[in-house]
Amino acid sequence: MVINDYKFGLIIVEGKEYYSDVIIYPTRVDDHWWRKEGHLVLPQDLEEVIKEEPALLIIGTGDSGLMKVPEETVRWIKSKKIELIIEPTSSACQSYNKFHQWKRTIAALHLTC
Numbered sequence: 001m002v003i004n005d006y007k008f009g010l011i012i013v014e015g016k017e018y019y020s021d022v023i024i025y026p027t028r029v030d031d032h033w034w035r036k037e038g039h040l041v042l043p044q045d046l047e048e049v050i051k052e053e054p055a056l057l058i059i060g061t062g063d064s065g066l067m068k069v070p071e072e073t074v075r076w077i078k079s080k081k082i083e084l085i086i087e088p089t090s091s092a093c094q095s096y097n098k099f100h101q102w103k104r105t106i107a108a109l110h111l112t113c
Contacts, residue, residue: 001013001029001100002100003093003096003097006093006109008063008111008112009111009112011109011111018111020033021108021110022109023048024106024109025052025106026100026105033045033108035067039066039067040069040070041068041070041073043076043077049108050077050080050082052106054082054104054106056083056084056104057077057084057085058099058105058108059085059086059087059092059107060087060089060091060092060107060108060111061088061089062110063111063113064088064113066110067113089110
């Protein structure tokens with residue numbers, strides 16, 4: 001999977017457009033990612049991701065970085081021996097394209113805010 005483009009509210013992955021928050025797995029895109037508390041990423045929001053056993057999880061916090069990842073969630077992810085990158089979605093897309101070819105990478109991306 002490769003991210004072709006990202007703009008506020010739109011991401012293009014493998015040539016397909018998505019207009020809602022996505023989780024990009026190694027072989028598929030889930031375009032129905034919704035968090036229990038909207039702009040807060042809690043462990044239960046990433047349970048499916050953890051089951052996929054990524055080496056690296058990239059969380060895109062939105063265009064302006066409004067979505068937050070609390071320390072509790074960070075500790076939980078790291079306790080699973082998963083490397084974590086948290087950054088605004090534009091940078092997260094660049095990081096995903098940089099790393100996904102050489103390590104099992106999943107990206108959870110907020111497309112607005």
